[in-house]
Amino acid sequence: MNNRNIVLFIGGLTFGFGLAWGGMSKPEVVLSFLQLKDYGLILLMGAATVTTFVAINIVPRFVKEPLLGGEFKPRTRTLNRNTIIGAIIFGLGWGLSGQCPGSALASLGIGNLPVLIGIAAMFVGSYAMGRFFG
Amino acid sequence: MFPLGIWPYITGGLIIGIGVSFVYILTGIHSTQSSLFSTTMSYFSKIPYFQRKTYLESREWRLYFAAGVILGAVIYTLTVSPDGWWTTSVQVWRLVIGGLLVGFGTRLSSGCTSGHGISGIASLSTTSLFAVITFILFGIISAQLVTFLGVLP
Numbered sequence: 047m048n049n050r051n052i053v054l055f056i057g058g059l060t061f062g063f064g065l066a067w068g069g070m071s072k073p074e075v076v077l078s079f080l081q082l083k084d085y086g087l088i089l090l091m092g093a094a095t096v097t098t099f100v101a102i103n104i105v106p107r108f109v110k111e112p113l114l115g116g117e118f119k120p121r122t123r124t125l126n127r128n129t130i131i132g133a134i135i136f137g138l139g140w141g142l143s144g145q146c147p148g149s150a151l152a153s154l155g156i157g158n159l160p161v162l163i164g165i166a167a168m169f170v171g172s173y174a175m176g177r178f179f180g
Numbered sequence: 181m182f183p184l185g186i187w188p189y190i191t192g193g194l195i196i197g198i199g200v201s202f203v204y205i206l207t208g209i210h211s212t213q214s215s216l217f218s219t220t221m222s223y224f225s226k227i228p229y230f231q232r233k234t235y236l237e238s239r240e241w242r243l244y245f246a247a248g249v250i251l252g253a254v255i256y257t258l259t260v261s262p263d264g265w266w267t268t269s270v271q272v273w274r275l276v277i278g279g280l281l282v283g284f285g286t287r288l289s290s291g292c293t294s295g296h297g298i299s300g301i302a303s304l305s306t307t308s309l310f311a312v313i314t315f316i317l318f319g320i321i322s323a324q325l326v327t328f329l330g331v332l333p
Contacts, residue, residue, distance in 0.1 A: 051244040058248020060199030066256035068192020073270045080323035086189035097197025098302035101204045116208035120303035132289025137315035141322025143278020146293045148213035155253025157265030164275035171283025172217035180229030
């Protein structure tokens, strides 16, 4: 296990703990947002985004490059038809099941074993996308 | 609007943001979630889509990251969780069909709630902003429709 993988593992631990702490490891809590009963998901996403905004936009003004090497580069993607069609399909599945990729992994960690079926389905869906539309 | 209060959500989001920031400041990597499904497939599928350079370069750390996410939630459950081990009451057919759509859609869109939602918007990407607005809108439409049809929870 090299240093980079250790950092990613610790970052993952933190991410998963935060998801569970904020309730998002439960599909029911995600669904209660999409059913417009509890707007907490927006607060959680907002707090995570603001913190990450500081790391991406402000820290690089004082630290020239990542401490373990590499480069600071904001995450950008080109907007095209697939971005939006994909987001529509994702949204439909999200609203049906209350699962998204990160929350499903954290859900497994709180002992929600049925989500293994959901994660397997995500792999199948990703494979189908790459195989037939990639 | 917030029947469970606001603090679990705000502190949970801060913890997530600290995890993502920690990785970024040390490595420059955007630790996002949904690419895991495509990069892991590169171990099994020979087709060019999965054998692309960026997938081969990131497939190892994505597995460490995913293992961390799962274990982080285990640690939460064993330490501060008021519930202990927990199982959803969302029906299996919804997990299956929803999972297929989530896997397909996030990869077609090149991002999910963490890639477009956290790292993308924090990078001030308008592409990600449009993606987030779209999947939240269609998530709400989908969840409302499911509720309207009498399917609970």
